[in-house]
Amino acid sequence: MRGSLVVAGLWVRPLAESATRAGWRVVALDLFGDADTWRACARWERIGDPAAFAIAPGLLRGALERASREPGVLGWVAGSGFEGMPEALDQRIAGLPLLGMAGEAMRRVRAPASFFGKLDRLGLEHPAIAFQSPADPAGWLAKDAGASGGWHIRAAEDDARTTGVYWQRFQPGVPMSVLFLADGAHARVVALNRLLVRPLGDAPFVYHGAIGPVRDAVLARRMEAILALLVPVFGLRGLASLDFIAHGQHAWLLEVNPRPSATMVLHDAAWPAGLVDAHVRAVQGWLPPGPPAHAGGVRGNLIVFADRACRVGAALAADLARSTHCHDLPVAGATFAPGEPVCSVSACGSDQDAVVRELDARAAGVRARLAQEEELAA
Known part of the structure; x- marks a missing residue:
């Protein structure tokens, strides 16, 4: 046994299972407490209301403080749900360091002006964006940079929000992502994935799941070249993903999720010790020396x-x-x-x-x- 590791987020089952397979005693903090999350951890705590689909800062803080007293605890890994509360990543818990991107780094990569401004300076393509509601909203989307899962995305002509959003031109194509590891300067691609984005209720672009690995050598090389630029610019570390719209081998960049993403559930066997182990090592500055191993199909x-x-x-x-x-x-x-x-x-x-x-x-x-x-x- 390697000691304890804490995983926290809206939903941590893949993180808990991967960390357990790597030999850690896992403390899982999320909203749902699914039966298989319970099986994969030594202890679980709820850190928010599932109906609200949001982490409660006070519950998170208390759970992290209790987890800091676990035997031989290495630190905590943040999953989804922190995009809109980066200050939670900056809090200091004695004996429990964050194993991932700090709050200020999250702000830089998630703030639309910062992110798309960097893309423009690097000559990387993305759908057109605006920071004021377009005079003609047809063909535009309203998006909240502090949210995740696509629940926040609406057609601009159907959206009444005027603050807390930015606007992006709708780009036809296939929603995709590249899952990768980064050490602050370099990246190692784990897999390309096709994202299953579908309507749900009144939300037209909700993440439902993913398919992968997508084997496209040309697109993979394009993503490697893009990540070689983005990783040092934003100081990306650990397991993360870059979302984009693909049309053939052409890619329009959408956003970076600077933390383990849901697509990791498809690829935990990419390296023998699993992706949480690879994440922790990457945060510490070490990338796997060889490419990921993917089974057929x-x-x-x-x-x-x-x-x-x-x-x-x-x-x-x-x-x-x-x-x-x-x-x-x-x-x-x-x-x-x-x-x-x-x-x-x-x-x-x-x-x-x-x-x-x-x-x-x-x-x-x-x-x-x-x-x-x-x-x-x-």
Whole structure:
């Protein structure tokens, strides 16, 4: 056993599982406390309300202070949810250093004026942006740089926000990301991924999942060249991702997520000790000497969102737990409002589109079981 490691974020199951496989005793801090997160950690605490989908600063601080007293604790790794609260990354917890990007670095890379200004100076393409509402909003999106998951993105003509957002020209193409490790000066690409971005309720561009690795040598080389410029400019360290829109081998850059992203769930076997181990080493200045190892075919993960108010009974919870392709497992008795994530499903195969079809079929099966439970309870 390597001592303890703390992982914190909106949802930390992939971080907890990867750290456990690498030999750490894991303390997991998130909003959901899924059954498989519990299995992967020695201790779990809730740090926010799942319905609000936000980390509560006071709960986070208290949980980190308690975690600092864990035996042999190395530090804490921040996952998703800190984009809008970078000050949480600057807090000092005695005996518990942050193993990742500090708050000031998060601000630089996430602030639209800073990020897109740097892209312009480096000659890197991105969709046109504006910091005032366009006179003609058709073809523009309103986005919040402090949010994640796509919930905040709206068509500008349907959005009444005038503060806390910036505007970006809609760019047709395939939503993609490159998952990478960085040591502050250099990057190592983990994988290219196709992002599954779909409508959910009144939000038209919500992240539902990902497929990868996408094997495109030309696009991979393009991303390596881009990261060679971005990593030293922003001092990126650890596991992170760069989102972009692809059309053929052409790429329009959207944003950097300077922390482990959800796509890591597809690629933890890229190096023998896993991606959390690689993240910690990269933060400390060491990158893997060789390329990542990917098995044949592609893997996919899809979030199953509730399409109605529902409750997971004991039988369904047990069935989901026995499934090899269901993850982020709800406990018996858990209830969900429409649009809330119930669980996720995975699939693998030789073809991207076939994997997407299998993911959709498995998600539909979960929703059908939820509907049956509601009918039985009525």
